[in-house]
Amino acid sequence: MLLMKTATNAMLCWTPGTSHVRLVPWPDHMRLSDAYECTDLACSAVVHETSPDLRRAYVLVTALQLITQDGCPRWAVHNALLPLEEYSQSLAPDVRHLLPEPADELAWLLRDA
Numbered sequence: 001m002l003l004m005k006t007a008t009n010a011m012l013c014w015t016p017g018t019s020h021v022r023l024v025p026w027p028d029h030m031r032l033s034d035a036y037e038c039t040d041l042a043c044s045a046v047v048h049e050t051s052p053d054l055r056r057a058y059v060l061v062t063a064l065q066l067i068t069q070d071g072c073p074r075w076a077v078h079n080a081l082l083p084l085e086e087y088s089q090s091l092a093p094d095v096r097h098l099l100p101e102p103a104d105e106l107a108w109l110l111r112d113a
Helices: 045-049 052-068 074-081 093-098 105-110
Strands: 010-014 021-025 038-041
Touching: 010 074, 021 074, 038 052, 045 052, 052 074
Parallel strands: none
Antiparallel strands: 010 021, 010 038
């Protein structure tokens, strides 16, 4: 069974001013987010309460904030968010074929365990 990473099942973690940006499964039972200073997306109630269109906008705004306010490199933010459905669906159709394949559910949950 494949499990697509979405803003409601993945937490975005980062440390401002660094390239340390990644998605971790939510809830974060393995406490992978402890290695980062900041978190957002699935751990935020607003993400679960909004429509899919507003979630997509929220993801894009969050990405811009990491780059412009928190000083994370744009390539690190982009690479971390590529597997996220709301982010990848916001990209131009002619680059979507370059996206990584969805991860196997077990691999996603046990990643970096």
